[in-house]
Structures are given as C-alpha cells and as structure tokens.
Amino acid sequence: MRFEHFYDVFQKDIQYEALLKPILKYLHPNETLLDAGCGTGYILELLLKKNYQAIGLDVSPFMLSLAYDKLQPLGFTHHLFEHDLKKPIGMQFNQIICLLDVIHYFKGCKKLFLNLYRALKPNGRLIIDLYKEPFDSFESGKVSSLAYTWKVSKQPNGIIHQIDVQNDLDKYHYHLKQYVYPMDYYVGLLQEIGFSIQEFKGFDDRKKYFVCTK
Known part of the structure; x- marks a missing residue:
C-alpha cells in the first residue's frame, strides 16, 4: 500500500x-x-x-x-x-x-x-x-480497516514522522521528514x-x- x-x-x-x-x-x-x-x-x-x-x-x-x-x-x-x-x-x-x-x-x-x-x-x-515550532507526539488508533501508530520526533529545523500501518494481511512502514524553521x-x-x-x-x-x- x-x-x-x-x-x-x-x-x-x-x-x-x-x-x-x-x-x-x-x-x-x-x-x-x-x-x-x-x-x-x-x-x-x-x-x-x-x-x-x-x-x-x-x-x-x-x-x-x-x-x-x-x-x-x-x-x-x-x-x-x-x-x-x-x-x-x-x-x-x-x-x-x-x-x-x-x-x-x-x-x-x-x-x-x-x-x-x-x-x-x-x-x-x-x-x-x-x-x-517542532514538536514530539505519538498516537495510535484505527482508521477504516487499518491499525496504525504515528510517532513524530523533533529534529534540528524539522520533524520526523515514523508511521506503522497494519491491515489483516500486511504491515507497512513510512518515514517522512518535514522542515520547521x-x-x-x-x-x-x-x-x-x-x-x-x-x-x-x-x-x-x-x-x-x-x-x-x-
């Protein structure tokens, strides 16, 4: 996915x-x-x-x-x-x-x-x-048939998103960076x-x- x-x-x-x-x-x-x-x-x-x-x-x-x-x-x-x-x-x-x-x-x-x-x-x-400003956060839950955890971590001038998603059959991991000045x-x-x-x-x-x- x-x-x-x-x-x-x-x-x-x-x-x-x-x-x-x-x-x-x-x-x-x-x-x-x-x-x-x-x-x-x-x-x-x-x-x-x-x-x-x-x-x-x-x-x-x-x-x-x-x-x-x-x-x-x-x-x-x-x-x-x-x-x-x-x-x-x-x-x-x-x-x-x-x-x-x-x-x-x-x-x-x-x-x-x-x-x-x-x-x-x-x-x-x-x-x-x-x-x-950059921020730390964590949430977990379920949307539609997808269970997820979403962790946001502060970095110099930015934030990193680590997202894990699972449905009935598969697991997925997404890594995203945003810049926050x-x-x-x-x-x-x-x-x-x-x-x-x-x-x-x-x-x-x-x-x-x-x-x-x-």
Whole structure:
C-alpha cells in the first residue's frame, strides 16, 4: 500500500468545515482560487461544492489520482493539474491557499514564496498555515480497516514522522521528514518578497495562520 492511500484514508476524518470556517472570510467564491498542494483533494472538493472557482495543483500524480476519484462524480476533474511548486506556476489567481503542512515539505521557502507571489494578481491573497515550532507526539488508533501508530520526533529545523500501518494481511512502514524553521524565517521571507501579513486564529493550535496580501 502506497503512503498516499493511507494518507487519504487518515485525512478523511479531519473536520474540513471547521478547518475552513476561519479561512472563508478571506476568500470570495466569484474570484479564481488555487489550492496549491491540494493532495488528495478534500479541501478542493469542499470548496467546489461551495461553488468556489477553484483548481488544485500537486506534485504527486498518485495524490492527484485520489483527488480525481473524489471530483469525478461532481464533474470537476478538469480542475486538477500536476505541478511542482518549486517551478513558476504560469497562471495568476486572486487567491491562493497553501494548507495542511504543504510549506513544511520544502527545505528553504524563498523560491516557493516567490512563485506563489508571482502567481497572484495585484492585491491577491495567499493563505498559509505554519507550525509554531517542532514538536514530539505519538498516537495510535484505527482508521477504516487499518491499525496504525504515528510517532513524530523533533529534529534540528524539522520533524520526523515514523508511521506503522497494519491491515489483516500486511504491515507497512513510512518515514517522512518535514522542515520547521523559526517563525521569523518565514515572516521575514514573505515580507522581503513583498507580502503584507495578517495573522488570524485558525483550526490547529499547533500552528499560526496568515493571510498574505500582494
């Protein structure tokens, strides 16, 4: 089982309505929106159901294939594109969201932030979430038919995820790294590129949420 399939099953239980509630006041349904790093499409699916003019980008064709399965019954499969955010996006939007840890998969963010800045129209808005600091955690449980343990360990400038998953027949182990830098690093880069920044209270207490205006 690929990690993307476990990730999709695990992410299904997130309360996406609650996650989006403090964010929607900064978004407008009649303006073009990019979900940058849309993953398996849960947020994008909800936005499209709410009649937002949204498209999703992700670097992983496997993530996009799972998003495709969600959007196909809605007739929205043309809203998905494979793209590496380290490269220029080549389109412009009124609003961009980059949520659920996307930024923490990048070792260094200047090129990423610059590409997102250039993909915004004048006065466009970028909404992001950032971990306040690296953290340790452990959880175990069962989702669908999958039993799992998920251990997160602090590392210098990052966190390591060690995930063990078992179904009736097989066991799987996944090892992932995310980069978590001091908040001043992210804020300084965003301001250097030209964003004005406003913090707001979001869904996850481990994170800070920002609306960044071009």
